[in-house]
Amino acid sequence: MSWHPLPFNPETLDEGDCKGFELAGAPYFLVKKFGQLYAYHNRCPHQQINLEWKADTFLDVDKSLIQCASHGALFTIKDGRCVAGPCTGQQLQALTLRKQDQQWQACVESG
Ligand code: FES
Secondary structure: OEEEEOOOOHHHOOOOOEEEEEEOOEEEEEEEEOOEEEEEEOOOOOOOOOOOOOOOOOEOOOOOEEEOOOOOOEEEOOOOEEEEOOOOOOEOOEOEEEEEOOEEEEEEOOO
């Protein structure tokens, strides 16, 4: 595990915005909601593919749940738990964030 700087400043996101990005060669995305930042590995537990149907679009129309574009699985923003769809009960893999020396970083598997 090692800390990597985020390739953008997540503080520039507005409430309900999302952003996809890569770290150490793997895809992730970040959601700003409830005044907080949540980040997950961009892999649906159903078929291990990316969630979004177009760039930086990860939420349902209400912006209340994360939605997989392929078969409509819905995940809570706060903990990434699937609450509806073909992988109900499974979980998105969370990415741990921290801010250090004015820079946002994420902890990812190295190698
Ligand atoms: S790949 Fe996400 S719901 Fe099927």
